[in-house]
Amino acid sequence: RAPNIIVVCGGVIPEKDYDFLEKAGVAAIYGPGSNIPRAAGEILDLIRIRGTSRC
Secondary structure, eight states: OOTTOOEEEESSOOGGGHHHHHHTTEEEEEOTTOOHHHHHHHHHHHHHHHOOOOO
């Protein structure tokens, strides 16, 4: 795990896989029909909460 890396998944992902992905460290999962502006806002919130750093 790398706490400074935020992993976000999107696409056609079976709901049965969500729990596995979340336990593996995926911060957010967006499927078909996700509200893009809302998803973008949530991702920006994740960045603000966790902070960012550049190598």
